[in-house]
Amino acid sequence: MRKSRIVTVFMLISIMFTSLLFANGQSEESTTADKLFTIGMSQCNLGEPWRVQMNADVKSEADKYDNIKVIYKDAQNDTLKQRSHVEEFVSAEVDLLIISPKEAQPLTGPVSAAMAAGIPVIVLDRAVIGDDYTQFIGADNVIIGKAAGEWVVETFGGKGAKVVELMGLQTSPPGQDRHNGFREAIKGSDVEVIFEADVKWLEPNARKEMESALSRFDDIDLVYGHNDPAAHGAYLAAKAAGREGDIQFIGIDALPHEGVAYVKDGILNATFQYPTGGNIAIQQALKILAGETVEKNITLGSRLFTTDNVDTGGVELK
Amino acid sequence: MTDSTQTSALMKEGRFVRFLSSSAGRATIAFVLVMLLGLIFNADGAFFKLGMHRDALRQASVFGILAVGMTVVIITGGIDLSVGSILAVSAVLFSILTLHLDWPAWISILSCIIVGAGLGAISGTLIAVTKLQPFIATLAMMTFGRGVAKYITGGQKISTYLTNSDGEVIIKELPRIFKVIDSRIMGGNIAIVSIIFLFCLLITWLFLAKHKWGRELFSIGGNEESARLSGVPVKWTKFLAYTVSGIMCAIAGIAQAAQETQGDPEAGGGYELTAIAMVVIGGTNMAGGRGGMGLTLIGILTIGYLEKILSINAVPESGRLLITGVIIVLAVLTQRKNRN
Amino acid sequence: MNSDLSTPVIAMRGIGKKFGRVRVLENIDFEIFPGEVHILAGENGAGKSTLMKILSGVYTSYEGTISMNGKIIAPATPLEANHMGISVIHQELSLIPSMNVRDNLFLGRPVTSLGFVHDREQKKKALSVLNDLGLDVSADALIEDLSISMQQLIEIAKAISINAKVIIMDEPSSSLNSKDVEILFSLIEKLKKQGCGIVYISHRMEEIKRLANRITVLRDGKFVGTSLAEKLPTPKLINWMVGREMTNMFPRYEMNRGKEKLRIENLTVSDNEKTHVKGINLTVNSGEILGIAGLQGCGASELLMGIFGAYNRKTADHIYLNGKEISIKKPSDAIKKNIALLTNDRKATGLVLSMSIIANICMSGLVELSQWGWRSIFGEISATEKQAEALQIHASSYEMEVGMLSGGNQQKVAIAKWMQISPEVLLLDEPTRGIDIGAKHEIYQLMNEWTKQGISIVLITSEMPELLAMSDRVIVMHRGSLTAEFTREEADAENILAAAMGKETIRR
């Protein structure tokens, strides 16, 4: 049929067109210096803004140096895909591998294989099992959750506070850690969690749950969101109910255009940075490539941004 | 079916029985069940507050708009898996146009609707002309649409916080249109998004019930070959069905963006399943040919209220999944036509 | 078989059935004896199919009792009835089109070993069943690739292969051609000899006369009578069925042949697989009934479909209406030119069973019945009332789903849909399939009426008496080509059959 042939041709053209667009986006080459190092960056899921930020941090740091080139791969939240990405990097003989693994167990093997092939591996954010890697860089969610809890206890200084906790996915370690850290810090104080819900990191869910909390409780002092979008969603709900003035909102992650911007904008009272470690990874990679020995584990420090200090870049948490 | 003797003993023949044995009546059973759940587990009286009901309707609105389009498609015997992705495209496009490019609201809205209709039309063409199965065609569109949303945003949310060339974050004023869409009227008792939803439902209902096109949709869903041989413009009608679904996604996307004050390329993930559940619980037949907008409204309210009631009771995630699953099965069981 | 002819295998007593508030059966007694053919007759909607569905476990709530060899039974599902030895060939085919013949034969009771389907054994059994019946078909053929006629025979084979004590055949011949009807009849003889009791539902008088041992007649859900066949002469049977005398079955009195209405030149119809019709020329005059005869697969149905634009591939052909050339690319083009096609399978290609009577009747004329696309409810109701009255469609409400109507009433709805567009040319493919004799008579009268108004009719029918009595002219097709043309006077069963087998007698 003529019609369907036309449709097919049209489709083919548009396919070629789009693939060209994407190809353009990918071939960003840095100019060659004396010795060019190729670094493979295996990201487990670019669907999360925080991980997009991690890649951005890697890129902005890497752009400062002429002698490294980074190849990015996104496993789209698929363990097996990430596994084959690592294997592809190994057979492409990259000079160094940075991996932010989706899961520990299934990726431990491929990482060991890379090490065995003589490729140094930096593991970012989530660990692998054992110690067959060059370096682990990551932050500690329990510590950050605890810091958030301590901040609340301190801020309400003995007056007591009724808290709504909007949790990240409770089947994921970060969600559990941010919950446990917070609870540990408020234990024994008169800060009380009156409503909690698993919003799975998602802002629309947070708004829904907050609306329920608002209709149920007339007295809410603070919302603790396990990430900034959750806190932001809660703020929008409170604002719609005209109660945003009575409630404080705190979140975690502190991405520049999310949490930090929210604090600047007066939406959040505080946000606790969960650093991506992207920039540190490149710095460490350069050291490794230069043949220096590096620490086995680096625990990243976190920063606190509040209304008072956000313009000066926040303060380091102990 | 086993209790048919009891029921008939309980109720004498009459309007009530006839209503209960109609599709609408059977859909209402599930809804009433959910409302009873709310009465019993009223979360210290929160269920009786007006605000709760307003919020329940508002929260169901975005899903409801999707379900309206989905109903049209399902009546033809098709399915549209791409609704969540087209919603995301519309949400980010709307945010880019209004927040970053400062386009006037109405041009932005129109552009989003045109893009949504266009994406729906592509599915429609693949299905009506190229004869791809709806499941496959819209599955492809679901992936493609998500790709579009991520491509035009670079994977980042589009919000009032812009990073300029120096890496500094600047904060822009939220345009008025966002506030207008996410506001309430009638003494704060009804949200604008709910009105948008009800408006979409009403218009589509009018077309389904009173327009030639509605009849044609049903006839195609009932028996495509008979419809074709009776002179029904099968291709055109199907094409329009998916286009209308695309338009609904675009509207839902704008409503979503306005409520989030940003355009999230990940928005709408999994929404297609909720929309399908709403349609099916209402009693529209997945095989096509039977159903209607009124039924879908009942389905939307059933799921909307269920979510709200579970939420005000702070039921943990596991419990929510369990209860929702059971309610869906119960609702569809009561939907099933008794053979005799 | 030690069959005792004095006691019935099945005795149904005082059977009653209501759908909602509509009573469709009232106090029916019905018995089946081993080794007999028991004809169940009655007008459309009399409740014949419903009674048999009760017996075969399709409907489980009813009044009265069923006993089998003296024991009360209550089959709850068709499968359960199957296991009891009650087997049904439904009016509507119940095979699975995408599966092959042998899997369909053993559907629900596959030949297994250790829980796995034993393919080889199953095939062997299937072949023996097919051989026994003398069916010339591969056990591996897909159902959807077979002709309707063959599908019907497979359906029968399936019913027989379970060693049924009672076999119910609900209008089995309505989709068989004359050759296959003979196969069916010889099968029935065989079954009778095996002591199997057979219930046979049909609207065809010649079949009833030929097969019947006993006849039971229902009317409007009520029991009229049971009689031995030889004690029930045809006029009395008809009287029992329709409640009045009927004299002239085929009322084609005068013909009103006028000017040329439709002329087809060099029409070829093919699809991806084969050419169904090869370069056919024909003309129909206004007020004329042109009969088309031919065996199954001769291309007559495809010819009508081709004229109607239902096939999208056509080569250099010309269609003239009232002397002017017209272009028909799709069915809606034909409808715009007031050409209507009543297809031969109302369920698959004629009606939308899930929609109401109104919606079906107004389906083709929807453009005229709406303004700016908005439908006129009153317009639709009055159109439906007009057509329903003209065709005597019996239904408790016009909002009722067409799927709930009896077969004959469904056919009338399909016809009504086409009358609604005020056709100039009516292409009728088996218009009286499954219609009771009263209604048939009405349709013949209507055909007379229509031709009087100048409507041209092209008629395909597999019932020879109908063809001979109603056609003003007969053309015969064989393998997609014309082999003969007869005037009303020349046409008789013999020379039509000869031409249908491929004997060229065409004169110029």
Ligand SMILES: Nc1ncnc2c1ncn2[C@@H]1O[C@H](COP(=O)(O)OP(=O)(O)OP(=O)(O)O)[C@@H](O)[C@H]1O
């Ligand atoms: N599922 C149903 N719901 C409501 N009414 C029904 C249903 N099935 C059948 N009927 C009605 O019951 C009556 C008897 O129908 P049935 O199919 O038994 O007729 P029949 O004698 O087999 O007619 P035919 O010769 O046309 O096949 C009809 O009036 C029909 O409309």
Ligand SMILES: [Mg+2]
């Ligand atoms: Mg019947």
